[in-house]
Amino acid sequence: MTMQADLEMVKALLDGSRKVVVLTGAGVSAESGVPTFRGREGLWKTYRPEDLARPDAFEAHPELVWEFYNWRRKLVAECEPNPAHVALAELERALPNFLLITQNVDGLHARAGSRKLMEMHGSLWQVKCTVCTHAREDFGELEDLPECPVCGHLLRPGVVWFGEPLIPGVLKLAIAQVSDADVFLSIGTSSLVQPAASFYQLAKDHGAVTVEINLDPTPNTGFMDFALHGKAGEILPELVTGLKDRAT
Ligand code: NAD
Ligand code: ZN
Numbered sequence: 001m002t003m004q005a006d007l008e009m010v011k012a013l014l015d016g017s018r019k020v021v022v023l024t025g026a027g028v029s030a031e032s033g034v035p036t037f038r039g040r041e042g043l044w045k046t047y048r049p050e051d052l053a054r055p056d057a058f059e060a061h062p063e064l065v066w067e068f069y070n071w072r073r074k075l076v077a078e079c080e081p082n083p084a085h086v087a088l089a090e091l092e093r094a095l096p097n098f099l100l101i102t103q104n105v106d107g108l109h110a111r112a113g114s115r116k117l118m119e120m121h122g123s124l125w126q127v128k129c130t131v132c133t134h135a136r137e138d139f140g141e142l143e144d145l146p147e148c149p150v151c152g153h154l155l156r157p158g159v160v161w162f163g164e165p166l167i168p169g170v171l172k173l174a175i176a177q178v179s180d181a182d183v184f185l186s187i188g189t190s191s192l193v194q195p196a197a198s199f200y201q202l203a204k205d206h207g208a209v210t211v212e213i214n215l216d217p218t219p220n221t222g223f224m225d226f227a228l229h230g231k232a233g234e235i236l237p238e239l240v241t242g243l244k245d246r247a248t
Helices: 005-015 055-060 063-075 085-096 108-112 169-181 196-205 232-242
Strands: 020-024 098-102 117-119 122-129 136-138 156-160 183-187 209-214 226-229
Touching: 005 020, 005 209, 005 226, 005 232, 020 169, 020 196, 055 063, 063 122, 085 098, 085 232, 098 169, 108 117, 117 169, 169 196, 169 209, 183 196, 196 209, 209 232
Parallel strands: 020 098, 020 183, 098 117, 183 209, 209 226
Antiparallel strands: 122 136, 122 156
């Protein structure tokens, strides 16, 4: 089948859906200029992000990890949501029952207007104390080793690092939502990071139609009902154009 025919079928699916759950990954923000982790441009200095975004790296070299996060915060602050983010916010507004689960920590979905949004890996714009309960949203410039205003200990980025458990309750909630979907879309994710990489299987087991949108095939492509290959910022606007507004 041609890509255009697949696109029309996915559009019809969305029009007739009861509940749509979308999972997004770094690919959705690539067209905004935010580097993905697996691409070559993901490297920072000579480090691989996977070697820095981990609790043991922070323990051993907090200043290096903070330097990396301050660089990412600055980079993302200069980026804008792209047509993929905008289209997903439009999709939310057109559908009666919708949830967007993102692995991204850049905050671009919220900036594009998404509200039914679960940032399952936290946010670059959250900081929290490594010792006490202090946590806050912070869009400002941070020191190299920022201190907690309450107890004076080191702050850390409010993101979920590789090897860390998800924020309590988030996984349970995500599983319940994915299981209830009748259409599940996986967009711009390499499908290598668990547990999100298995959400499509969960959705499928509960009867959902599954759709992947990615520049390239992923390990999950063969198991999807539909796979649309191309840029999320080009495919998503086409998908939402002319969609019936059923939000009321
Ligand atoms: P990933 O870097 O492993 O994979 C990105 C995927 O996006 C690849 O499969 C690639 O083919 C695809 N892609 C690239 N450009 C695309 C485009 N224009 N349109 C559609 N697809 C495109 O990302 P991941 O699967 O999200 O896993 C990485 C982990 O790192 C996540 O857990 C996330 O928390 C974190 N991360 C977040 C950001 C961010 O917030 N923007 C950026 C990098 C990594
Ligand atoms: Zn503290």
